[in-house]
Amino acid sequence: MSVNETYSSIPLGSGSTHAHTSAWVASTLRQEIANGRLLPGSKLSEQALSEALGVSRNTLREGFTLLDSELIITRIPNRGVFVSSPSAEDIREIYAVRRAIEPAALAWGPALDVPALAQAILEARAAAEVRDVPGMADANQRFHEAVVRSTGSVHLLELMGRILAKMRLVFHSMSDAPDFHSHYVERNAALVDLLASGQRNEAAQTLLGYLDTAEAELLEHYESSQKI
Known part of the structure; x- marks a missing residue:
């Protein structure tokens, strides 16, 4: 190229x-x-x-x-x-910020757009069916951007833009582990189901656990790659 x-x-x-x-x-x-x-x-x-x-x-x-x-x-x-190529400390910092913003957005964001979140799930599932890892990552980015957009805060959305850029660099390191992306498609879908039924606090708590799991999985993969 x-x-x-x-x-x-x-x-x-x-x-x-x-x-x-x-x-x-x-x-x-x-x-x-x-x-x-x-x-x-x-x-x-x-x-x-x-x-x-x-x-x-x-x-x-x-x-x-x-x-x-x-x-x-x-x-x-x-x-x-x-x-940049992300470090383990970058991953920890990314998830510290996400834990502070995203669950609160699900619980209290005044502009929550459940149909937009559901559309991101449809796109992610379509990508998953054809094992399109970049497509799943794209849909995941759109999903979490929509979560933060629900706050109605321009400054938080700008901050999330920085976090999403770093996240994409982290996701690139997972290109050899497509199942990492595919099982988070369904975790996102579970959040949409909770939100659609009005269970915003439950969705927020579920997302907290989801972020902990994702951080641990990414750190484990990163540390394993450094030993090769």
Whole structure:
């Protein structure tokens, strides 16, 4: 794949009041990572990205600085800028944030959209039927984004965008374990069933246990991979 093909999906900055700013650059690249189009270890070419995004190299570097502060990218002197590969500590931090936000959103979020959650389940099941691991990961991302969107908070949704970008990097490490994704499809479906019957507190408690289990499974897989 050429450099141009790698960045062909990235939207140009025209037509937005936030375009051509470092914050917009960081948001765009963060979304590309969350969508699985920029993978752990990928080198980010300044020339190709500045051309694809329609921004100066200085603006791009400012965007890199924002992503570096979030530990989503890594700058290596004399080598360049790379998409980060998550550590065990990153996994623990991701789940600490998710435990603080998502169960509360299920219990109290004023804008809970159960049909949107149910649609994500349909998409995840369709992907599971054909063993489409990236498709299951995509649907899972949409599901949990919708959970946080129920809070009605722009700031929490922005925070979740950062978490989802990191989560996608973690999920990439599970590409050799497709069953990890498939059994969480049904865990998400169980949450929707509880929410559809008005059992929001029960759904919140179920999600807490679900997140504990997912964190433990990811850490176990990570530690095993480090021994190879």
